Amino acid sequence: MxxxxxxxxxxxxxxxxxxxxxxxxxxxxxxxxxxxxxxxTQSIRAVVDKVKPQFIVNAAAYTxxxxxxxxxxxAFIVNAIAPGLLAQEAxxxxxxxIHYSTDYVFDGHAAGFHNEQSVTSPKSVYGSSxxxxxxxxxxxxxxxxxxxxxxVFGFWGNNFLKTxxxxxxxxxxxxxxxxxxxxxxxxxxxADVTAHTIRELVNGRKSFSxxxxxxxxxxxxxxxxxxxxxxxxxxxAGRPLRLHPQALIPISSVEYPTPxxxxxxxxxDTSKLRTSFGVHLPHWTIxxxxxxxxxxxx
Ligand SMILES: NC(=O)c1ccc[n+]([C@@H]2O[C@H](COP(=O)([O-])OP(=O)(O)OC[C@H]3O[C@@H](n4cnc5c(N)ncnc54)[C@H](OP(=O)(O)O)[C@@H]3O)[C@@H](O)[C@H]2O)c1
Numbered sequence: 001m002x003x004x005x006x007x008x009x010x011x012x013x014x015x016x017x018x019x020x021x022x023x024x025x026x027x028x029x030x031x032x033x034x035x036x037x038x039x040x041t042q043s044i045r046a047v048v049d050k051v052k053p054q055f056i057v058n059a060a061a062y063t064x065x066x067x068x069x070x071x072x073x074x075a076f077i078v079n080a081i082a083p084g085l086l087a088q089e090a091x092x093x094x095x096x097x098i099h100y101s102t103d104y105v106f107d108g109h110a111a112g113f114h115n116e117q118s119v120t121s122p123k124s125v126y127g128s129s130x131x132x133x134x135x136x137x138x139x140x141x142x143x144x145x146x147x148x149x150x151x152v153f154g155f156w157g158n159n160f161l162k163t164x165x166x167x168x169x170x171x172x173x174x175x176x177x178x179x180x181x182x183x184x185x186x187x188x189x190x191a192d193v194t195a196h197t198i199r200e201l202v203n204g205r206k207s208f209s210x211x212x213x214x215x216x217x218x219x220x221x222x223x224x225x226x227x228x229x230x231x232x233x234x235x236x237a238g239r240p241l242r243l244h245p246q247a248l249i250p251i252s253s254v255e256y257p258t259p260x261x262x263x264x265x266x267x268x269d270t271s272k273l274r275t276s277f278g279v280h281l282p283h284w285t286i287x288x289x290x291x292x293x294x295x296x297x298x
Contacts, residue, residue, distance in 0.1 A: 002026040003202050006053035006095075008036055008086070009060025013157035014100060017191035018059055025198055029053070033060075038082035039074065048089040055198055056090050057098045058083055061130070065104070068126040069259040079129035084136025091142035096201065098194055101212070103150040103182060105131040108263020115269040116148075116212045124260035134212065143208070145197060147190065147215040147273075150266050151226075154187030155294040160223065164230045165295065168243040178224035178250035182266030183216040186287035190215060193279050200277055213276065214268035217284035224250040233289060237296040 003026035009015035010030040022028045029051045036047040038060055048056065061079055062068060068075040083099055090097045104127030105120040122128045137144050153159040161184070167174055193215055201208055221229070231245040253264065273279055 003055055003198060004051065004053050005029070005055045005057060005198070006031075006048065006051045008038070008056070008058045012059050012061070012063070013152050013154045013159060013187040014190050015059035016156040017154060017187045018057060018194060021188075021191035021195040022057065022198070025195060025202070038078045041082075041085055044082060044085050045089060048086070048093060048095075052093055053090075053095050055096050055098060056086055057194060058086055059100060061100065062126070065124060065126040065262075066259040068129065069124065072125045072129070075125050075129040076132060079126070080132035080136055083133040084140055087137040087140035087142040087144060090144075091140055096143040096145070097137060097140075098145045098147070098198070099133065099137055100190070101134050101146050101148040102127065102130045103148065103216075103263060103266035103268060105134070105148065106263050106266070108180075108265040110265060112265075113267040113269035114214070114265075116214060116272055123263070126260060138210075144210045146212045147194070148212060148268060149185050149190055149214075150182045150216045150268055151184040152187055152190065153184055153288070153291065155291050156187070160184070160226065161230055161288065161291065162295070164227045165234060165239070168231055168234065168241040171243050173247045173249060174227070174243055175249045175251045175256065176224040176227045177253050177256050178222045179252050180262055180264050180266065181220050181222055183218070183220055183268070184226055184284045184288065185215070185217045186291060188290075189217065189282070189287055193273070193277075193281075196279060197277050211272075213273040214270045215273055216268040216270055216281070217287065218270075218281050219283045219285070220267055221284060222250075224248065229285060229288065230292070233292045234296065237292055239296045
C-alpha cells in the first residue's frame with residue numbers, strides 16, 4: 001500500500017505528530033504555511049493540484065480561542081471557508097478529507113457524554129467557526145472523516161500541560177478552573193488514530209460512510225484535577241517545582257472570566273469510533289505520563 005497524502009498544518013501539535021504517524025502509509029507531502037496558506041484560496045488550489053493526493057489531512061486551524069472573539073473574519077476564513085474549499089478540491093481529485101473539530105461546538109450545558117448526534121450550539125466565535133467548517137466539508141460532497149477532539153496536549157507546541165509546568169516554576173499559588181469537565185487528549189494519540197483510520201480505509205477493511213467521529217481519551221477530569229495530576233507526575237519525574245500540588249486552588253469559571261465562553265461539559269462519547277474502526281482509546285493519564293517523560297528529559 002502506498003497512499004499519497006497531503007498534510008496541512010505540520011507545525012501544530014497534531015500536525016507535528018502526524019508527520020511521524022503518516023510516514024508508514026506512503027508519500028506524505030507537508031507544505032508549510034508559505035506554500036499553503038489557508039487564508040489564500042489560490043494557494044489551496046495550487047497545492048492540491050500539484051500533489052494530487054488520495055488523502056488530505058487538515059491539521060491547520062485558527063486555534064487562538066480568545067483572540068477569535070475579536071478576529072472572527074479570520075477565524076471563519078481559516079476554520080470554515082478553507083476546509084470547505086479543501087474538501088471541494090478533494091472531491092475534484094477523488095480524495096478523502098480528514099479534518100479535526102472540537103468539543104467547543106457544544107454549549108456544554110447538557111449532562112453526560114456528547115455523541116455525534118448531540119445538538120451543537122457553540123458559544124464562542126472559535127466554536128462557531130469550527131462548526132461552520134464541519135458543515136462546509138459535509139456540503140462539499142467529498143468523502144470525509146471529521147474527528148472531534150478535546151483538550152489537546154503534546155510535547156510539541158503550546159498547551160495547558162506545558163503552561164502549568166512553566167507556572168509551577170514561577171508561582172507559589174495557582175488558581176485553576178474546576179467546573180469544566182473533559183478529557184485531555186494527546187496529539188500523538190490523535191495522529192496514531194488518524195493513521196490507523198487511513199490504513200483501514202486503504203486496505204478496504206472498512207465499508208465506509210463519511211461522518212463525524214468523536215476522538216478523545218477515556219475518562220474525564222477537570223482542569224483543576226488535570227493540573228494536580230501534572231504537578232504530581234512532574235514531581236515523580238524529578239522535575240524541580242516551586243508550586244506544591246496543595247497550593248493549587250480550585251475556582252469556578254465565573255471566577256476566571258475569559259473573552260470566549262468555554263463549555264462546562266466537554267465530554268465526548270467515543271463509541272462510534274471504537275465500533276467503526278476498532279480503536280482502543282487509553283485513559284487520559286497514560287499519554288500524559290509519556291509526554292511528561294519527554295518534557296522532563298529535555
Ligand atoms: N488545541 C486543542 O486543545 C484542540 C481541542 C479540540 C480540537 N482541536 C482541533 O485540532 C486541530 C489541531 O489543533 P492543534 O492544537 O494541533 O493546533 P495548533 O497547535 O494551534 O496548530 C495549528 C496549526 O495551524 C496552522 N495555521 C494557522 N493558520 C493557518 C493558515 N492561515 N494557513 C496555514 N496554516 C495555518 C498553524 O501554522 P503556524 O505554525 O504557521 O502558525 C499551526 O501549525 C485543529 O483543527 C483544532 O481546531 C484542538
